[in-house]
Structure formats: structure tokens, C-alpha cells
Amino acid sequence: MFTEIDTVTLDEPAAERPALKPRRASKRIRGKPVNKADGSCDTRTEWVSHVRRIRDAQDQAAFAELFQHFAPRIKAFLIKSGSDAALAEECAQEVMATLWHKAHLFDPTRATVATWVFTIARNKRIDVLRKQRRPEPEDLWWGPEAEPDQDDVVALQQETAQLRDAMAALPEAQRQLIEQAYFGDLSHREIASQTGLPLGTIKSRIRLALDRLRHAMN
Amino acid sequence: MSNDIKHHLTDDLLMAYAAGNLPEAFDLMVATHLSLCDHCRARAESFDAVGGCVLQEQDSPTSMSDGSLAATMALIAQGAPIAKPARPGCTVLPAPLQDYVGGDVNDIKWRSIGMGVKQAILPTTSEATARLLFIPAGAAVPDHSHNGMELTMVLQGAFSDEVDHFGRGDVEIADESLHHTPTADISEDCICLAVTDAPLKFTKLMPRLFQPFLRI
Numbered sequence: 001m002f003t004e005i006d007t008v009t010l011d012e013p014a015a016e017r018p019a020l021k022p023r024r025a026s027k028r029i030r031g032k033p034v035n036k037a038d039g040s041c042d043t044r045t046e047w048v049s050h051v052r053r054i055r056d057a058q059d060q061a062a063f064a065e066l067f068q069h070f071a072p073r074i075k076a077f078l079i080k081s082g083s084d085a086a087l088a089e090e091c092a093q094e095v096m097a098t099l100w101h102k103a104h105l106f107d108p109t110r111a112t113v114a115t116w117v118f119t120i121a122r123n124k125r126i127d128v129l130r131k132q133r134r135p136e137p138e139d140l141w142w143g144p145e146a147e148p149d150q151d152d153v154v155a156l157q158q159e160t161a162q163l164r165d166a167m168a169a170l171p172e173a174q175r176q177l178i179e180q181a182y183f184g185d186l187s188h189r190e191i192a193s194q195t196g197l198p199l200g201t202i203k204s205r206i207r208l209a210l211d212r213l214r215h216a217m218n
Numbered sequence: 219m220s221n222d223i224k225h226h227l228t229d230d231l232l233m234a235y236a237a238g239n240l241p242e243a244f245d246l247m248v249a250t251h252l253s254l255c256d257h258c259r260a261r262a263e264s265f266d267a268v269g270g271c272v273l274q275e276q277d278s279p280t281s282m283s284d285g286s287l288a289a290t291m292a293l294i295a296q297g298a299p300i301a302k303p304a305r306p307g308c309t310v311l312p313a314p315l316q317d318y319v320g321g322d323v324n325d326i327k328w329r330s331i332g333m334g335v336k337q338a339i340l341p342t343t344s345e346a347t348a349r350l351l352f353i354p355a356g357a358a359v360p361d362h363s364h365n366g367m368e369l370t371m372v373l374q375g376a377f378s379d380e381v382d383h384f385g386r387g388d389v390e391i392a393d394e395s396l397h398h399t400p401t402a403d404i405s406e407d408c409i410c411l412a413v414t415d416a417p418l419k420f421t422k423l424m425p426r427l428f429q430p431f432l433r434i
Contacts, residue, residue, distance in 0.1 A: 060291065067287050072279030077272075079280060089283055093290040101298035110263055115270025122238040122269060132242045132343055135249035135314040137259060164271040181237045182272040199264045207260035214256070 045157050047113035055103035066113070067096055074121045080183040081125050091128055095120050105141050109152040109209035112160045118182075125184055146216040152209060159202050166198050223255050225388040231369075232258065236265035243348035246314060246340065247369050247389075247413040253312035254387040310374050315411065318348075323374070323409065326350055335359060346415040353377065353402040353410070360399070366415040368392045370400070375408035377401060 050066050053059035071092045078088035098120050106116050126134045234240045235248040252259040310323040318340045319325055328336035336352040353359060369391055376385040379398040384390055402408035
């Protein structure tokens with residue numbers, strides 16, 4: 001059912017892989033956070049605090065900044081997934097509205113804001129473009145009393161930045177195959193999971209976060 | 219949430235679920251398993267992170283139209299969609315399955331398929347079929363093989379076949395090469411979620427003839 005691309009699997013311990021030497025594309029920005037409309041990178045944990053400000057204070061200024069950054073990306077993502085521009089615009093607005101309403105469910109020890117936005121946009125694509133229901137696992141969140149540890153938040157955001165660097169360093173053809181699959185191009189549905197990307201560390205980090213969450217819930 | 223799960227989903231399935239490319243019935247299987255298995259939930263969410271990078275790193279974000287932020291604020295002002303009522307914990311059916319059944323185990327609309335075995339087909343798109351199976355304690359499902367891929371996850375009780383023993387949350391992944399006779403443990407009736415992307419082939423002639431009527 002699935003074809004293989006590479007040989008490194010998700011479960012392989014990170015330590016056994018050769019050290020990663022990311023090749024950075026010139027458009028990406030390193031160092032201190034740069035607040036630029038289309039080039040700023042997601043290593044910033046500021047987006048996390050933006051979501052918190054929406055959750056805690058219905059902060060419209062924070063939402064406007066998130067909107068400026070993410071709405072054009074959601075729209076582009078949906079157009080690449082086969083939507084026309086008008087529908088993609090409408091859906092991007094709905095995705096951003098969902099972000100507002102579900103701000104209390106966002107867990108920054110398990111996902112970056114970009115990852116979380118991707119999952120909402122993906123579900124919108126399945127709903128609107130494929131006209132299919134999207135079963136999701138039971139929700140888990142920290143609840144009003146507990147808050148995730150800031151160190152865990154920073155660690156997850158950094159590891160996702162490393163994943164992004166590793167994707168940028170992939171051979172062009174392989175990166176495009178992964179992108180096509182995530183754009184929902186069904187001719188690429190049989191993509192292999194064995195991408196060679198350093199997912200083991202992120203997986204371990206998320207697993208730890210889930211353990212703490214279960215502990216906090218009990 | 220069970221820590222005793224031994225049989226997990228494959229990376230291929232988890233990545234296809236994260237990318238949003240599975241038939242609905244398989245999405246339902248994955249979502250149900252992730253509700254019980256934090257190991258696979260962490261794996262699935264790491265594949266979500268790949269999607270986050272794809273979304274983030276697109277070369278050319280598309281400009282939103284004038285007034286789109288105001289339109290979105292108007293959407294928000296209409297209020298959140300009505301949240302589903304919280305369900306009591308420790309139920310047999312995890313939340314995603316309850317959404318399809320419309321309740322828990324007692325709300326399943328079973329249909330007998332003979333020898334005490336019952337099934338309930340769940341409403342999904344037709345590319346693949348999802349059904350709940352009820353196997354009485356100690357009983358066996360007729361010997362069968364598969365045209366495509368079949369995933370079976372235990373929700374209550376346990377079963378054994380030629381491969382291994384499967385308890386709550388365990389998923390058996392079967393393809394064309396597997397002929398098996400799952401037999402429920404004697405201690406408890408077994409309830410499973412089974413998903414196929416092609417009809418089952420029964421080894422004995424009679425069940426095969428009935429297949430079009432039974433939709434299994």
C-alpha cells in the first residue's frame with residue numbers, strides 16, 4: 001500500500017543518527033526574532049503568548065498579528081490543496097475563527113502554533129473539499145488550574161525549528177513529495193512515513209508532555 | 219488510557235492520518251486508537267509537526283482580501299460552535315466512536331451475522347468500511363482472508379488468532395497474506411472495531427456467498 005522513500009524510521013533513537021547539518025535557505029532568518037510579515041520564523045515563542053492572550057483576555061491586537069501571519073499561509077495551503085481562491089479565503093477566515101474559539105485547547109508543549117493551525121486547516125480541507133467527516137482523538141488539555149512548564153514549551157518549539165531545518169535540507173524531489181502529501185494531493189496518498197526527518201526527538205518530547213498532562217488531569 | 223497496548227498503528231497510517239489522506243473509516247480507526255494510546259498519539263502529533271512546517275514554510279503566502287480580518291472578527295462575534303457535552307470517563311467506546319454510534323455500547327444497533335456474532339456498520343464514506351463486531355465469549359469469527367487491508371482493534375474483552383493475543387486498544391493489521399480465525403477469550407464477550415478497504419474473502423464457500431448481503 002505504501003512506497004518507501006528512505007530508510008530512517010520514526011522510532012530510531014536520535015542518538016544513532018549522524019549529526020544534522022542543515023542547509024539553510026537564504027530566505028530564512030536566524031538569530032533574534034524578526035517581526036516581518038512573511039519571513040519570520042516560528043522558533044519565536046511569541047506566537048504562543050499571542051494564543052494565550054486570546055485565551056485569557058480576548059486580545060484582538062494579538063489576534064490581528066496572528067491573522068496577518070497565518071491567514072495568507074492557510075489560504076495558500078488550501079489553494080494548493082485544490083480550492084479556488086474565493087473558497088480558500090472563506091475557509092481561511094473560518095480556520096482563524098476556530099483558532100480564537102479553541103485557544104484554550106492549544107498545548108504548546110505538544111505543538112507549535114504553526115502545527116496547531118495546520119491541523120485546523122487540514123480538518124477544514126477534509127470537511128469542505130473532501131466533504132468527509134474527520135474523526136479526531138479525545139481532547140486533552142491542561143485545564144484552568146495547571147499550566148505547562150515554560151522550559152517544555154521552549155524545548156518543543158526549538159525541536160520543531162530543527163525539524164524545519166531538516167526539511168529544508170532534504171533533496172528537492174523528496175521535500176516536494178512530502179509537501180504534496182500534506183497538501184492533500186491524493187495521487188501522493190501512498191507516501192511513506194520514512195522520510196529521514198528527525199522526528200524521534202519531537203515524538204519523545206510530545207510523549208513526555210502527554211505523560212505530564214495525564215498526571216495533571218488525575 | 220491504557221498502558222498495556224502491545225500492537226500499535228504503523229508509521230505509514232499515522233503519517234497519512236496527519237496529512238489527511240485516509241478514507242474516513244481509517245480516520246475513525248486511527249482517532250479511536252489514539253484516544254487509548256499515548257504512544258501513538260505522540261507519533262501522530264510528530265507527523266502533524268511536519269504539516270506545521272509545510273504550512274509555515276510555503277514560498278508564496280496568498281494575500282487575503284481587504285476587510286478579511288474584520289469579516290473574521292464578525293464570524294468570531296457569532297460565537298463558538300456548540301461544544302459537545304463532556305462524556306463520562308471509563309466508557310467502552312472512546313469519544314470518536316461515540317460520535318458515530320450516537321452513544322456508548324448500549325446504543326449500538328447490532329445485526330446478527332450468525333453463530334452469535336453480530337455487527338454494526340458505521341456511517342462513513344464508501345472508500346472503506348468501518349464496523350463494530352460482537353464476538354460472544356469463547357466464539358470464533360469464520361476463517362477468512364482479505365483482499366485489501368483490514369485493521370481490527372479490541373474495545374472490550376480480547377481475542378486470539380494465529381498471530382497473537384489482542385486486548386483492549388491492540389490493533390491487528392491484516393493483509394492478503396493472512397488467513398486467520400479470531401477467537402474471543404472465554405472470560406468476556408469481545409467487541410472490536412474493524413476497518414477494511416476491500417471486502418473480506420471467506421475461505422469456506424457458504425459465507426462467501428452471503429458476503430454481498432452481509433456487507434463484510
